[in-house]
Amino acid sequence: MPADVDVLVAELRKFGAEATAVEVKRAAGGLPKSARETLSSFSNTPGGGTLVLGLDEASGFAAIGLEDPAKMMADLASMCREDMVPPLMPEIEIAEVDGRPILVADIPELAKEQKPCYVRSLGKERGSYIRVGESDRRLTSEEVQQVVADRGQPQFDHEIVSDATLDDLDRAAVDAYISRMRENNPRIFADEPAEVVLRMTKVIVRGAKGEEHPTMAGVLALGRYPQQFFPQLNVTFVHYPTATGESTQAGVRFLDNVSLDGPIPAMVAEAMTVIRRNMSRRALITGEGRRDMWEYPPEALREAVVNALVHRDLSPGSRGIQVQIEMYPDRLRIMNPGGLFGAVNIDRLGEEGRSSARNSLLMKLLEDVQVPDEDRTVCENRGSGIRAMISVLRQAGMSPPRFKDSTTAFEVMLPNHTLLDDETVAWLQLLGREGLRDSQCTGLALMRRGEVMDNAKYRAATGITDSRVATFELQDLVARELVAQTGTRGGARYTLSEYAETAHVRGRRARPNRRRQVLDLLALHRELSKSEISELLGLNPKTAEHWLRTLKGEGSVEPTQPGRGSKHTKYRLSAKAMQESLFGDPDL
Structure with missing residues (x-):
């Protein structure tokens, strides 16, 4: 529950509802039925949200009040219990804004094993919603399946591709993989035949009749052409000429438009080639001089592309959605189906020790599969990719990436500008x-x-x-x-x-000379506390504390009594300040 409703309303009026994860409804005629959709969407959306009844968004979030707030609270609590599956228990309170009563309900995000929350009368397939911007969007049947699949550890990458055989794997890539496994794990694999290595690592598995077939992970990591089995498990790249994605006045719609197929290692390499040919170079001025750099650091791009491919949702309902890369004049977006998985959220992305793999088998295989023509494997599988991406962008003097998790999709956006220009x-x-x-x-x-x-x-x-x-x-x-x-x-x-x-x-x-003001006040009043200086100058107490600390550090003021300072400690001008007559200098 927001600790201070006045603060919440101030944020609404300053930032708007979308920026504050708040849904506002007038509720002038009673509890609206659309509140059910909002309860569902906030419960299914990372971070949850807050429902406010009794404000008018169209009038700048003015308080119109509620006729019977106690009944509205009871009706909302009943809706949460009776109309929603699973039943919800949000914190609800009656508050007062501009002298009028409103209702504020904090709707927490449900645990993954309880999602999706849906409207009972509509059923799971038609009554599950998610928050997109300032609106509630109904999840499709395929997205509902994604959410249900994420309740546990997904096993879609373990699936047998029954139409595929060993001949559908890339022999050179398989040989290199087996050599690496034998070299890195000699105790386990050194003396095992090639097919046993592939079977032990689940690149291939035996079917019901004893025949050998590759797994989905095996096909995506080592296949010759995975798209013959999964046509849309690929990458699309589009370079738009305008920031809005609209055509230019000359009718140019795309500057480049490519579909990339092949196993994941090949798609990573080809995606990097395509992005590079659409990038320019820029100058970065540092203490060491001028450096020419790409618009986007290649290492950061590579991490973003790899993350999108290896963490994408592989459930049947998502196999018709590609990983999408979109380049605009001012930004680059990389999107994949499937939101963040496991004990990871937007706020903690990139923290050390925070890693969770939706496709655990695929990640394990790609740890030992090399990118074509490169002396590196596709991924480290150490949860370090996001940290590396942020670090590289910071070193290039660029803004950090922006992440967007909508439960059923994930997006990385890289702004195209030098932060400290x-x-x-x-x-x-x-x-x-x-x-x-x-x-x-x-x-x-x-x-x-x-x-x-x-x-x-x-x-x-x-x-x-x-x-x-x-x-x-x-x-x-x-x-x-x-x-x-x-x-x-x-x-x-x-x-x-x-x-x-x-x-x-x-x-x-244009800024008032706070240093001079504090010194003048002390000269006039002889002794003042931090709170008294704050009140007399109309300052934030932290600002008054900052200047007292600064002046004390340079020897211009001193506490009247030795010892640790407190809010009651009084300060006075030091002998040094009096002797040097600091007040006459307009630069102080």
């Missing part, structure tokens, strides 16, 4: 980079591009692994009046302050 560096200089860490500059640059930060996003963007360090750095930016905070604790969000947003227009002098 000349314009952004000049803007940071206007803000005053003194004392800022590189990670804070990265966070500010992302917020300047419209990102709404929280602790998890900040850590992903900067490479910080400790949430406490991230909190300290974000709070320091708040104290410096460069960032505005909405919400508290786990719900805190950070955006640029008004001063930071307009610094490029007004210049650095």
